[in-house]
Amino acid sequence: MSSLGNxxxxxxxxxxxxMLAIVANWNVDLNEVQASGGSPAIKEIDGDLEVVEEGIAANNGSYTEMGTVYQDEETGDLYVVTN
Known part of the structure; x- marks a missing residue:
């Protein structure tokens, strides 16, 4: 039985x-791997954005918050972090 344990x-x-050989061969960046239901996804927005001049509160709640927008200072790109 001891040989079976070995x-x-x-x-x-x-x-x-x-597993280590596969990760090294496929150049997997383990810092970008997310568990399901973990941290929010980041999506890049393509195209023009519509400016709401009257404000969100003035529209009697017709808008739903979908995430937070971040701007890259170097490139000027906008990123939306969704929940």
Whole structure:
């Protein structure tokens, strides 16, 4: 039975080595990997944005908050972080 335990250890080491080899071969950036339901997604907005001059409160709640907008200071691109 002790040899069966050693065989399980060898299989675990082989599986971990295989996962590391795949990550290294495919150049996976582990900092960008998100768990499902984890942090919000960031999407880039293409096209022109409509300016609402009268304000959101003046429209009797016809607008729904969908996220937060961030602007890249270097490129001027706008990014929306959705919940």
């Amino acid at each position: 065989l399980m250890d060898v299989m675990l080491v082989f599986a971990c080595g295989l």
